[in-house]
Amino acid sequence: xxxxxxxxxxxxxxxxxxxxxxxxxxxxxxxxxxxxxxxxxxxxxxxxxxxxxxxxxxxxxxxxxxxxxxxxxxxxxxxxxxxxxxxxxxxxxxxxxxxxxxxxxxxxxxxxxxxxxxxxxxxxxxxxxxxxxxxxxxxxxxxxxxxxxxxxxxxxxxxxxxxxxxxxxxxxxxxxxxxxxxxxxxxxxxxxxxxxxxxxxxxxxxxxxxxxxxxxxxxxxxxxxxxxxxxxxxxxxxxxxxxxxxxxxxxxxxxxxxxxxxxxxxxxxxxxxxxxxxxxxxxxxxxxxxxxxxxxxxxxxxxxxxxxxxxx
Ligand code: 6CS
Numbered sequence: 001x002x003x004x005x006x007x008x009x010x011x012x013x014x015x016x017x018x019x020x021x022x023x024x025x026x027x028x029x030x031x032x033x034x035x036x037x038x039x040x041x042x043x044x045x046x047x048x049x050x051x052x053x054x055x056x057x058x059x060x061x062x063x064x065x066x067x068x069x070x071x072x073x074x075x076x077x078x079x080x081x082x083x084x085x086x087x088x089x090x091x092x093x094x095x096x097x098x099x100x101x102x103x104x105x106x107x108x109x110x111x112x113x114x115x116x117x118x119x120x121x122x123x124x125x126x127x128x129x130x131x132x133x134x135x136x137x138x139x140x141x142x143x144x145x146x147x148x149x150x151x152x153x154x155x156x157x158x159x160x161x162x163x164x165x166x167x168x169x170x171x172x173x174x175x176x177x178x179x180x181x182x183x184x185x186x187x188x189x190x191x192x193x194x195x196x197x198x199x200x201x202x203x204x205x206x207x208x209x210x211x212x213x214x215x216x217x218x219x220x221x222x223x224x225x226x227x228x229x230x231x232x233x234x235x236x237x238x239x240x241x242x243x244x245x246x247x248x249x250x251x252x253x254x255x256x257x258x259x260x261x262x263x264x265x266x267x268x269x270x271x272x273x274x275x276x277x278x279x280x281x282x283x284x285x286x287x288x289x290x291x292x293x294x295x296x297x298x299x300x301x302x303x304x305x306x307x308x309x310x311x312x
Contacts, residue, residue: 001031001032001033002032002033002034002035002058002068003026003032003033003035003058003059004034004035004037004056004057004058005019005022005023005034005035005036005037005057005058005059005060005061006036006037006038006042006048006051006052006057006060006061007019007037007038007039007048007060007061008039008045008048008061008063008066008167008211008246009031009038009039009061009063009188010038010039010191011036011038012191013187013188013191014056014121014122014185014187014188014242014246014249015061015121015211016036016038017063017085017241017242018119018132018213018238018239018241019036019061019238020036020226021234021237021238021241021242022034022059022213022234022235022237022238023036024086025230025233025234025237025238026230026234027042028231029233029234029253031228031231032227032230034059035199036241037104037108039055039167040168042057044166044167044168045062045063045066045166046066046147046166047275048060049062049066049067049070050064051215052113052215052216053111053112053113053216054085055216055218055219057216058215058216058219059212059213059214059215059216060210060213060215060299061212061213061214062078062211062212062214063121063146063209063210063211063212064076064078064079064148064210064211065077065145065146065147065148065151065209066146066147066148067148067212068147068148068149068150068151069147069148069149069300070111071107071108071111072112072291072292072296073104073107073292073295073296074104074212075148075149075150075151075288075291075292076099076150076206076288076292076296076300076303077207077210078148078150078151078153078154078284078288078297079150079154079281079284079285079288079300080157080206080207080277080278080280080281080284081205081206081207081277081278081281082207082281082303082304082307083120083207083208083307084207084307084310084311085123085205085208086120086122086123086163086250088196089310089311090120091120091243092310093306093307093310094118094119094120094239094243094267096142096306096309096310097155097302097303098301098302098304098305098306099299099302099306100118100306103298103299103302104118104212104299106195107176107295108212108214108312109194109217112139112216112217112218113214113215113216113217114214114215114216114217114220115213115214115223115233116213116214116215116231116232117212117213117235118210118211118212118213119210119239119242119243120208120209120210120211120243120246121185121187121188121208121209121210121211121246122185122186122187122209122246122249123203123205123207123208123209123250124184124185124204124207124208124209125183125184125185125189125201125202125203125204125211126143126182126183126200126201126202127181127182127183127194127195127198127200127201127202128141128180128181128183128198128199128200128201128202129174129177129180129181129198129200130181130200130266130269131200132181132200132202132204133135133267133269133273134254134273134276135158135159135160135277135280136159137159138155138158138159138160138181139159139160140161141160141161141180141181141224142160142161142163142178142180142181142183143155143160143161143162143163143179143180143181143182143183143262144163144164144169144170144173144179144181145163145164145165145182145183146152146167147164147165148164149291150284150287150288150291151164152164153283153284153287153288154206154280154284157280157281157283157284158187158277158280160181163178163179163198163224165179168205170182170192170194171192171193171194171197174198175193175197176195179187181198181220182194182198183207183243184209185208185209185250186201186208186249186250186253186254186257187246187249187250187253188260189201189253189257190253190254190256190257191197191253192256195257195260195261195264196261197261199264199265200264200265200266200267201254201257201264201265201266201267202267202268202269203266203267203268203269204274204277205269205274206274206277206278206281213238214233215231255267265299285300288300
């Protein structure tokens with residue numbers, strides 16, 4: 001029997017590395033096989049989510065950046081400066097977070113999804129055509145974001161003109177100057193060659209890219225306990241692997257970019273320069289609560305408690 005698994009990136013990008021690890025484990029420890037569908041083979045992120053909810057796919061990797069319309073609480077990942085910075089604290093956060101491991105599975109379940117894990121994909125940087133030192137520099141700039149209402153709100157609070165687009169339109173949009181910038185983790189800026197169509201990379205420290213791996217819930221519930229355990233074990237192995245795999249990835253991706261394009265400007269904002277972006281977080285948080293009510297408030301409070309537990 002074959003399980004079908006789609007994800008939002010290429011086979012050699014982070015989600016693809018995770019998927020291959022999952023596949024290897026399942027195939028080495030059972031008679032099941034796993035068929036992988038990288039980005040582009042079955043459509044955009046929204047398409048593979050629909051196919052999973054419909055049961056055409058058994059597994060899907062979709063980032064909260066695209067799940068926000070379906071599960072409004074998943075937008076919490078776009079409150080700026082909420083997650084711990086990269087490194088051991090961030091990894092511990094994902095391992096131990098009550099919000100991620102206990103609360104979110106209930107919310108995903110309401111949409112026919114068995115949330116199996118969430119994992120980070122690296123610090124988010126802005127790549128733009130103009131330098132960004134302050135929110136004023138983003139004025140009048142169309143900055144592409146994933147199709148997530150709260151992420152739109154963040155970039156509005158940062159002073160930009162947020163432009164939500166599916167991934168497939170980003171490179172062309174930058175090339176034709178329909179958009180003047182975007183945000184993503186460094187490995188993705190390198191692998192998708194977004195540095196070719198932008199001139200500045202800015203580290204603002206406002207977020208880490210989070211993604212989520214899940215199964216169709218009816219499919220999962222219909223499996224034997226042993227098979228469910230097999231899947232959970234495979235997820236644990238892939239989770240550990242993907243954290244290890246990403247150690248140093250931001251740095252090596254940046255090196256590769258600078259080798260191909262030495263004139264690329266890389267700016268790490270100082271604490272002082274970050275402050276106005278941090279100040280914007282407050283209004284984004286308020287908007288999140290307005291969108292999600294008590295349920296969002298409970299998630300946000302728990303996320304903060306989970307963060308404090310690993311950073312204090
Ligand atoms: O920006 C995006 O749309 C994409 N970014 C990453 C790192 N993964 C998948 C997603 O589609």
